[in-house]
Amino acid sequence: xxxxxxxxxxxxxxxxxxxxxxxxxxxxxxxxxxxxxxxxxxxxxxxxxxxxxxxxxxxxxxxxxxxxxxxxxxxxxxxxxxxxxxxxxxxxxxxxxxxxxxxxxxxxxxxxxxxxxxxxxxx
Amino acid sequence: xxxxxxxxxxxxxxxxxxxxxxxxxxxxxxxxxxxxxxxxxxxxxxxxxxxxxxxxxxxxxxxxxxxxxxxxxxxxxxxxxxxxxxxxxxxxxxxxxxxxxxxxxxxxxxxxxxxxxxxxxxxxxxxxxxxxxxxxxxxxxxxxxxxxxxxxxxxxxxxxxxxxxxxxxxxxxxxxxxxxxxxxxxxxxxxxxxxxxxxxxxxxxxxxxxxxxxxxxxxxxxxxxxxxxxxxxxxxxxxxxxxxxxxxxxxxxxxxxxxxxxxxxxxxxxxxxxxxxxxxxxx
Numbered sequence: 001x002x003x004x005x006x007x008x009x010x011x012x013x014x015x016x017x018x019x020x021x022x023x024x025x026x027x028x029x030x031x032x033x034x035x036x037x038x039x040x041x042x043x044x045x046x047x048x049x050x051x052x053x054x055x056x057x058x059x060x061x062x063x064x065x066x067x068x069x070x071x072x073x074x075x076x077x078x079x080x081x082x083x084x085x086x087x088x089x090x091x092x093x094x095x096x097x098x099x100x101x102x103x104x105x106x107x108x109x110x111x112x113x114x115x116x117x118x119x120x121x122x123x
Numbered sequence: 124x125x126x127x128x129x130x131x132x133x134x135x136x137x138x139x140x141x142x143x144x145x146x147x148x149x150x151x152x153x154x155x156x157x158x159x160x161x162x163x164x165x166x167x168x169x170x171x172x173x174x175x176x177x178x179x180x181x182x183x184x185x186x187x188x189x190x191x192x193x194x195x196x197x198x199x200x201x202x203x204x205x206x207x208x209x210x211x212x213x214x215x216x217x218x219x220x221x222x223x224x225x226x227x228x229x230x231x232x233x234x235x236x237x238x239x240x241x242x243x244x245x246x247x248x249x250x251x252x253x254x255x256x257x258x259x260x261x262x263x264x265x266x267x268x269x270x271x272x273x274x275x276x277x278x279x280x281x282x283x284x285x286x287x288x289x290x291x292x293x294x295x296x297x298x299x300x301x302x303x304x305x306x307x308x309x310x311x312x313x314x315x316x317x318x319x320x321x322x323x324x325x326x327x328x329x330x331x332x333x334x335x336x337x338x339x340x341x342x343x344x345x346x347x348x349x350x351x352x353x354x355x356x357x358x359x360x361x362x363x364x365x366x367x368x369x370x371x372x373x374x375x376x377x378x379x380x381x382x383x384x385x386x387x388x389x390x391x392x393x394x395x396x397x398x399x400x401x402x403x404x405x406x
Contacts, residue, residue: 046333053332062334066327098327100316107315 032118039119042112049108049116054098057123066098073123084117153291153302153392160393163325164341176342177400183329184336191404200276200350200402203357207277210270215259221274224255232282232399236289236388238298245301245384249275249359266378267362275348276357279401287345287399289392305389308382314373320386335406344391346403357402360387 043049044060052060056069077083086093088103102108108116164176168183175182181191211229214220225231232248239246249271253263264271291298312319323332324340331337347360354362361378364386368375376382 064331064333064335066330066332096326098318098322100318105315105317 035115035118036122039115039117039122042108042116043119048112049102051116051120070120070123073121077121080117080121083121084113087117087120088113153299156306157393157395160325161341164328164339167328168339173341173396174398176339176394177345177397179342179346179403179405180336180338182342183339187336187406194404198350198402199352199404200348200357203273203276203348203350203402204280206270206273207275207280210274211277215256215261217259219259221252221255224251224258228281229278230281230285232278232401233285233287236384236391238290238292238295238301238388240292240295240298243297244381245305245388247379247384247387248278249361250379250384267359267365268356272348272357272359275359276402279346279348279399282399282401285399287391287394287397289388289395291392301385302389302392304382305385305387308386309389314368314371316371318371320367340390340393342394342397344387344394345397345399346401348401349403349405351405353406 043051043057046053051057051070052063054064054066056063056065056071058071073083077086084103089101090097090099091101091104100107102116103110103113161173164171165173171182178188178191181188211221222228227234235248235251236245249264249266252271252274253266256263264274291302293299309320312322320340323337324343327337328339329336344360347363348357349363350357351363359378361383364383365375365378
């Protein structure tokens with residue numbers, strides 16, 4: 001009895017884990033989509049990221065050209081943290097940069113910066 | 124012999140020091156600054172003649188130039204010039220006119236800004252106009268918007284063809300100090316967006332922010348006041364400075380305060396040799 005009971009519990013637990021995993025996976029996907037969408041909105045907005053002021057982004061209108069087009073970002077920034085650091089304070093890598101220091105000068109909040117990084121990294 | 128060679132050595136050291144001092148003085152001089160400034164644009168836009176820069180952005184933007192030339196056929200600043208004529212000629216309450224303060228007027232825009240040794244400050248045309256008014260018991264005009272632009276438009280139109288020739292007198296070290304302060308302002312980053320004037324107009328002229336092309340700083344001062352479509356009226360150079368500072372999310376300085384006057388002194392000096400062609404019309 002003990003064995004059976006343990007087995008049943010084990011199966012139930014396994015099932016629960018599987019269901020839980022599926023659930024959390026779908027939540028994660030939904031959250032990612034939402035983050036990307038919000039990141040895009042922030043990146044295109046003139047008062048927030050305004051990345052389009054200087055960078056061409058696919059799907060963005062009236063883009064400037066002071067900075068390079070934002071594409072193939074995973075190739076250019078395999079490490080997302082490096083991209084985040086660049087957006088947060090571009091003066092570290094280039095003191096003469098024309099890029100605003102989005103993190104350092106609080107142009108974007110930390111959580112908005114995260115969303116922008118997610119979106120830009122997806123390009 | 125030994126003594127003589129010692130003397131020679133000393134002499135040559137003195138000479139070398141003098142030459143070095145002269146070289147470094149030349150290197151730091153406003154004239155040297157101006158040459159470097161001008162050459163930057165020459166290198167960047169080798170096909171654009173120097174005198175073209177009086178046309179601002181339209182010197183380097185052929186597409187924008189077409190609509191600008193169409194606008195200039197019926198200049199939007201003409202009515203302001205007409206109102207300025209009336210201002211120039213209408214006596215103050217005490218019977219005097221602007222002419223009493225500016226006997227060489229109205230074509231006097233090329234004489235500004237200048238170093239006013241007596242007052243120990245950079246004198247600009249708008250400030251001189253208001254000092255004239257106050258001397259004759261009139262209220263000063265506002266420095267960014269309003270009727271100051273009428274009389275400035277008239278003076279600008281009468282000054283067309285004169286040549287920018289800002290002088291930094293050597294007999295008063297405060298003049299060079301004012302110039303240096305203006306220069307420092309121009310290259311200092313400010314505001315949350317962290318831009319110096321030079322980031323856009325020296326580093327990136329011809330590049331685009333969104334769909335707006337950045338104008339070259341060379342020639343920036345030749346055509347004020349300007350009718351700006353965005354404003355729907357004519358405005359002063361210091362109004363434009365204010366707008367630029369706001370755009371980078373910096374707190375603007377006071378129009379005709381020391382900061383902007385020194386900035387005007389430096390920036391106008393950079394355009395020495397360029398012909399005045401105000402008032403202007405811009406997007």
